Amino acid sequence: MLLARSRGARDNKAMQRKCEKTLIEVTLKVNGKSQQLKVEDRALLADTLRDTLDLTGTHIGCDTSQCGCCTVLLDNAAVKSCTMLTAQADGCSVTTIEGLASNGELHPVQKAFSECHALQCGFCTPGMIMATVDLLKNQKSPDARAIQHGLEGNLCRCTGYINIERAVQRAAELCAATNDSDS
Ligand code: FES
Numbered sequence: 136m137l138l139a140r141s142r143g144a145r146d147n148k149a150m151q152r153k154c155e156k157t158l159i160e161v162t163l164k165v166n167g168k169s170q171q172l173k174v175e176d177r178a179l180l181a182d183t184l185r186d187t188l189d190l191t192g193t194h195i196g197c198d199t200s201q202c203g204c205c206t207v208l209l210d211n212a213a214v215k216s217c218t219m220l221t222a223q224a225d226g227c228s229v230t231t232i233e234g235l236a237s238n239g240e241l242h243p244v245q246k247a248f249s250e251c252h253a254l255q256c257g258f259c260t261p262g263m264i265m266a267t268v269d270l271l272k273n274q275k276s277p278d279a280r281a282i283q284h285g286l287e288g289n290l291c292r293c294t295g296y297i298n299i300e301r302a303v304q305r306a307a308e309l310c311a312a313t314n315d316s317d318s
């Protein structure tokens with residue numbers, strides 16, 4: 136009886152330890168703004184963006200790295216923020232869909248998605264757009280095959296992919312035009 140009781144107390148302590156939160160400090164530059172945050176060591180980047188910073192444009196569709204809805208740019212490269220710890224992003228720069236427009240002007244990729252009707256419910260759209268920004272950084276004028284390859288980690292349940300493909304091609308044109316007028 137005594138033995139069972141002390142084993143019970145040990146189990147309770149172990150359970151308590153399991154439930155205790157370990158907070159860590161991280162510094163992120165999010166959409167150009169430096170953020171010093173205290174987050175749980177196990178906090179996912181997607182959750183920190185949504186729940187701590189209220190940047191709910193980053194969507195969570197699967198939580199298992201399959202749908203791409205949570206795609207953001209980390210130091211300018213696309214990552215799925217549902218499969219990354221916030222701690223791993225410490226010291227990095229993060230761009231979310233909220234950070235793309237500048238001075239009230241949509242980013243060319245956002246414009247192209249709107250122009251080409253590349254969305255229906257819009258749930259996948261922030262991730263598609265962020266993945267497209269990454270794709271166009273590396274390939275200025277991707278053909279259909281390159282677009283399919285570049286966006287293969289992003290799933291859309293409603294549009295089919297034809298308009299998304301058109302939007303990426305249109306975005307490439309708009310980005311080229313923007314670059315020309317900048318130079
Ligand atoms: S929520 Fe991250 S890949 Fe689906």
Ligand code: FES
Binds near residue numbers: 254256258292293294
């Ligand atoms: S627009 Fe609905 S999931 Fe893509």
